[in-house]
Amino acid sequence: MKSGFPAPGHDHAQCVADTLTRAEEACEESGRRLTPLRRRVLEALAESHAPLGAYEIVDRLKQSGDQAPAMSVYRVLDFLVSEGLAHRIESRNAFLACNRGHDTEGVVVFLLCERCGTVAEVTSGAVGRDLARAAGAVGFETRTPVLEIKGLCESCRRADALKR
Ligand SMILES: [Zn+2]
Ligand SMILES: [Zn+2]
Ligand SMILES: [Zn+2]
Structure with missing residues (x-):
């Protein structure tokens, strides 16, 4: 998905892969580290086109065998938002992976x-x-x-x- 709404039946694995690739490139450029937990949280976010709350992410990680305390997940979400890799959707108190990057205009x-x-x-x-x-x-x-x-x-x- 480049922008807009995902088409029904689109190749969602590609969405997730694109988001992770973009994050790797962005981190390389900014000199920040995409640690395994950061990567895993972003992946969990990218798996859904609906925003996820922090506790939903903790649950998803748990289901895939990655135990991470909520505090660490919150810290990772702060990082992802500050790096422009995810957005906070205020009205849902939830987070969305960003796969496009933003210029400051607009x-x-x-x-x-x-x-x-x-x-x-x-x-x-x-x-x-x-x-x-x-x-x-x-x-x-x-x-x-x-x-x-x-x-x-x-x-x-x-x-x-x-x-x-
Ligand atoms: Zn709809
Ligand atoms: Zn998708
Ligand atoms: Zn975005």
Whole structure:
């Protein structure tokens, strides 16, 4: 998946592999270490296109035989978010692997499907500039322009249309 919502029946193993490859490259570039636990947590996140809570990640690790205390998982999530390898989805108190990287321009818009839980991200330069201008008018400097928009993804909308 490059951007947008994953197509039904897409090669999901490739999604996971792409996310890990990008993380390895990003860490190499920034000189940070993708430790086995960091890698494993990112992999668990990438396995789902719906964001996962920290405790869900702990559970998934446990199921695959990797015991990691919640505190360590939280620390890893902080690392992944600060390196731009994962995002925190505030309204769900959960985390999403990022497989695309971001330039600093524009606002990141998370599209949250209320039916299947999938989250896709898109970037909008125009919205970012507009927001910065509106915020600037009240003397506010935007730092992490992130929006979360709820709605229905294409495959859930198709499923709805079939029922009608
Ligand atoms: Zn996928
Ligand atoms: Zn992202
Ligand atoms: Zn959906």
